[in-house]
Amino acid sequence: MRILIRDTAILRMVDQAEGVLYGDIAIEDDKIVAIGKMPEGFKADHVIDGKKQLAMPGLINAHTHMAMSLMRNYADDLPLMTWLSEKIWPIEAGLTPDDVYLGTMLSIAEMIRTGCTTFNDMYFEMEEVAKAVEISGVRANLSRGMIGNDTEGLEKLENSRAFHKAWNGKADGRIVVDIAPHAPYTCSDGFIKKAVELSKDLNTQIHIHLSESLFEVNESLEKYGVTPIKKMEDLGVFDVKTGAAHCVHLQDEDFEILKKHGVSVLYNPSSNLKLGNGFAKVNKMIGMGINVALGTDGSSSNNNINMFEEMHLCALVNKGVEGDPTAIPAYKALEIATMGGAKALGIDSEVGTLEVGKKADLILIDLNKPHLIPQYDLVAMLVYSAAASDVKTVLCNGKVLMQDYEIKSFDEKLILAMADEAAHNLVKRTQK
Numbered sequence: 001m002r003i004l005i006r007d008t009a010i011l012r013m014v015d016q017a018e019g020v021l022y023g024d025i026a027i028e029d030d031k032i033v034a035i036g037k038m039p040e041g042f043k044a045d046h047v048i049d050g051k052k053q054l055a056m057p058g059l060i061n062a063h064t065h066m067a068m069s070l071m072r073n074y075a076d077d078l079p080l081m082t083w084l085s086e087k088i089w090p091i092e093a094g095l096t097p098d099d100v101y102l103g104t105m106l107s108i109a110e111m112i113r114t115g116c117t118t119f120n121d122m123y124f125e126m127e128e129v130a131k132a133v134e135i136s137g138v139r140a141n142l143s144r145g146m147i148g149n150d151t152e153g154l155e156k157l158e159n160s161r162a163f164h165k166a167w168n169g170k171a172d173g174r175i176v177v178d179i180a181p182h183a184p185y186t187c188s189d190g191f192i193k194k195a196v197e198l199s200k201d202l203n204t205q206i207h208i209h210l211s212e213s214l215f216e217v218n219e220s221l222e223k224y225g226v227t228p229i230k231k232m233e234d235l236g237v238f239d240v241k242t243g244a245a246h247c248v249h250l251q252d253e254d255f256e257i258l259k260k261h262g263v264s265v266l267y268n269p270s271s272n273l274k275l276g277n278g279f280a281k282v283n284k285m286i287g288m289g290i291n292v293a294l295g296t297d298g299s300s301s302n303n304n305i306n307m308f309e310e311m312h313l314c315a316l317v318n319k320g321v322e323g324d325p326t327a328i329p330a331y332k333a334l335e336i337a338t339m340g341g342a343k344a345l346g347i348d349s350e351v352g353t354l355e356v357g358k359k360a361d362l363i364l365i366d367l368n369k370p371h372l373i374p375q376y377d378l379v380a381m382l383v384y385s386a387a388a389s390d391v392k393t394v395l396c397n398g399k400v401l402m403q404d405y406e407i408k409s410f411d412e413k414l415i416l417a418m419a420d421e422a423a424h425n426l427v428k429r430t431q432k
């Protein structure tokens with residue numbers, strides 16, 4: 001299949017100095033084969049008119065729990081531990097494989113509409129999530145979130161191994177399987193060590209929650225005399241390429257540890273704010289050379305998976321926190337949401353920028369909107385003025401997933417209706 005996107009503005013996200021180019025993008029099968037000028041003799045099977053639009057790399061949601069869309073606006077304005085133990089965990093205990101599939105498909109519809117082509121998911125019933133990725137055409141790193149101690153939960157390690165065997169590299173290479181011990185406060189040291197061994201054995205990355213709340217850090221200091229990040233270093237977690245979600249409450253030594261081991265920080269500004277956990281010092285992290293990626297976390301603590309909102313918040317919150325309007329400029333926010341995510345997920349040789357030879361994961365933004373006129377600086381426009389609803393067309397792995405605001409890869413209306421019904425039934429079943 002050969003696709004030509006004609007006459008469009010192009011933000012490749014390769015080099016800030018390059019700015020915006022104008023021209024065509026040619027795609028053959030899953031790859032970009034030309035940017036700017038159409039290659040000689042290129043005959044397109046499908047032409048997309050790119051006029052008054054901007055092409056950029058698909059956004060990468062580096063930390064989420066997609067099926068939690070079924071719990072959207074179900075429990076809000078509660079402290080983290082009350083929210084988890086009294087509201088979320090009882091509901092999650094009642095989730096069926098079908099619920100996870102529908103919740104994930106609902107989120108995939110949302111992610112396509114909001115310009116995201118890749119997500120990094122940690123949840124359970126991951127076979128259902130993998131099926132949703134295969135059917136819908138998006139890209140994902142998937143990991144079974146594991147809670148366990150030295151005697152309980154050990155079967156989850158074997159589940160993860162089987163899931164890796166069944167799905168790693170599948171769906172035309174769009175699925176990568178990682179290993180996910182949930183967090184230091186939900187897993188024993190012995191369990192975490194076993195997860196690390198498994199990850200080394202399968203040659204995967206690790207996806208974990210670290211230092212999300214002050215409570216978690218203080219508890220670790222009281223019980224073990226070290227921060228969660230120091231503890232993970234001591235357990236050998238960072239011997240494996242790791243993506244650490246949150247990293248909100250860090251001591252000076254923690255920053256050094258993350259830097260030393262090349263840990264990527266998966267930053268979730270909306271979720272951290274909504275759960276009252278505060279602000280991750282990502283400006284400092286970036287200054288130190290730590291890779292920062294952007295995520296939404298699950299839809300029950302956000303309450304959407306809109307990466308445009310996260311970029312906007314990322315740029316604004318850090319200026320406010322640092323008292324410095326130059327902190328996280330617009331280009332940096334875009335970079336965090338594209339290449340930062342690709343690096344964190346270990347797929348930066350394939351996606352994250354628009355380059356010849358890379359996978360055709362790209363989105364087209366409709367520029368013909370009142371809040372996007374005039375267009376002085378398209379980079380600033382994307383972060384400070386654009387809305388996710390300006391995303392008009394989405395391609396992933398060279399396939400058109402949405403064109404002119406219409407999702408092509410599955411029946412969106414049907415998924416919305418079925419997910420809505422599943423969510424209502426879930427609450428009825430689990431709330432006594």
Ligand SMILES: [Zn+2]
Pocket residue numbers: 063064065209245297298
């Ligand atoms: Zn999370």
